[in-house]
Amino acid sequence: MIRLILALFALMMPLKAMAAVDIQVVTSPGGITAWLVEERSIPFVAMDIRFNGGANEDAPEKRGATYLMMGLLEEGAGERNNQEYAEAAEALATVIEFDANSDTVSVSLQFLTENRDASVNLLRDALLDPTFDPVAVERVREQVLAGLAADARDPEEIAGKTLAGLAFPGHPYGTPIEGSPETVAALSIDDLRQAHARALTRDRVVVGVTGDISAEELGPLLDHLLGDLPTFDGVPVGRADYRLGGGITVVDFPSPQSVVLFGHEGIAFDDPDYFPAALLNQVLGGGGFASRLMTEVREKRGLTYGIGTYLASNDLAEQFLGQFSSSNDKTAEAIALVREEWARMAAEGMTEAELDTAKTYMTGAYPLRFDGNSRIASILAGMQTLGLSPDYIATRNDRVDAVTLDDIKRVAARLLRSDDLHFVVVGQPNDLESGSF
Known part of the structure; x- marks a missing residue:
């Protein structure tokens, strides 16, 4: 029941006018910065x-170490084993979640005001003193x-x-964050401790x-929570060069239909043309049935x-990607049609009616993201990761509305390159084989 109440609290922050969201930039005595939206109506953080x-x-050779390490942080920390740690979180009605992706590792913490200190101490143990118990390591490894x-x-x-490996050979983006069976099997507890010290750094x-x-x-x-973490002493990974040209790669897979993933280079979120590109995506393929x-x-x-x-704008590379599935006898026709529509949008842009509809959707859907304390906390962290300023929430929809048809046509010609589309086809498609167009 306590967990249910906590989940309800996470959704209860009222949807105030977005422009009125008051973001406070807080700097701790030790120099750690956070963005805060104070909401005193419910006893929850x-x-x-x-x-x-x-x-x-x-x-x-250690691929998968960070992913495995993050999966072990709640498997025992400080003086608690994995069961004791889970029981302590349950008793406090505290939710702690750990995640890893290519560009960041993340921690989500939700707690009742009355349990603030104990909840923070519980997370602090996981961040500073995970046990990496051998039994737990082997269980999570399996x-x-x-x-x-x-x-x-x-x-x-x-x-x-397959697409990632072809697009980013030699870069971490080209291999799964989970690692391979060979690298995961070879990871030692010392490897996990090194990944922990490298990934969780206060700077x-x-x-x-x-x-x-x-x-x-x-x-x-x-x-108290983060001040005793180490600082990063390595060399950050550099940008990923996109090395995949137009064409088709067929991966044989016994199935009556083929899965097709396609795309080419994309556009960075901080590019001045990002919002025209987002509207292009909405009309071309991001708008569902429309x-x-x-x-x-x-x-x-x-x-x-x-x-x-969809536009995939990661920290070190950008892609414009799409996906569909089709029966093996129709896959080649579908691929040809995708290329035709890609080229048509590049040459003609879109109509004023399409632009207006896309703007209405993008501006109307944006407030719906702010549907609870946990979502808002995530948005605040994400904005900082992207290098945005606190006023972005208030100005974002104005930037969408400012896009003109001329912007759309210019960016379509720049971004959409049908000859550069590469299609990875997993299945047994008729009349298709790997190669260039």
């Missing part, structure tokens, strides 16, 4: 903590290996890993906080049940 670097920092084995039989996972941390806490209370809390690709590929010709596109 949500924190989102992100450490830049992430699984990108794994050495090739879970990771089982996941990798399942991925090897999943056509969508095969497509994603590469951003923090978002929402709820029942003041700036004066938050500062000392940050120092998008051009859905209309042409599914509605008019029945070549797929669904198709979508």
Whole structure:
């Protein structure tokens, strides 16, 4: 019941006017910065903590160390074993979650005001003093290996890993953050401790906080929780060069249909043309049943049940990607149609009606992201990771509305390159083989 109450609290922050969200930039006595939205109406606090670097920092032969390490932080810390740690969190109605991706590792903490100190101390133990108990290490390692084995039989996972490996050879983006069966099996406890010291560093941390806490209370809390972490002493991983040209790669997979993942280079979030690009994506393939690709590929010709596109703007590389599935006898036709629509949008842009509809959706959907304390804390941390200023929330929709048809046509010609699209096809498609167009 206590956990249910905590979950409800996480969703209870009222949807105030977004422009009125009051973000306080808090700097602790020890120099740690956090963004805070104070909300005193319920006795609950949500924190989102992100450490830049992430699984990108794994050495090739140690790939998967960061991912495995983050999965072990709640498997015993301080003087508690894994069961005692879980029981302590349950007794406090505290939710602690750990995650890893390529660019960051993240920690989510949710607690009741009355349990603030005990909850923070519980997380502090995991961040500073994980036990890496050998029994727990082997159990979680086996879970990771089982996941990798399942991925090897999943056509969508095969497509994603194939495209990444072709696009970013020699860079961490080119290999799964979970590692390979060989690298994961070889990881030692010392490797995990080194990954821990490398990934969780106080000089590469951003923090978002929402709820029942003041700036004066938050500062000392940050120092207590994070101040004793080490600083990063390595060399950050450099940008990833996109090395994949246009063409088709077929991966044989016994199935009556093919999974197709496609794309080319994208656009950075901080590029002045990002919002025109986002609107282009919305009309071309990001708008569900209203998008051009859905209309042409599914509605008019029945070549797929669904198709979508998205902008993937990671820290060290950008891609414009899309995906669909089609029966093996229709895959080649669907690919040809995607290239045609890509080229048509590049040459013509979009209509004023399409632009207006896309703007209405993007501006109207934005407030819905602010639907609870935990989501807001996550947004605050994400904004800092992207290098945004606190006024971004108030000005974002104005930037969307400012995009003109001329902007769309210019950015479409710049961004959309049908000849550069590469299609990874996992299946047994008719009349398709690997090669250039």
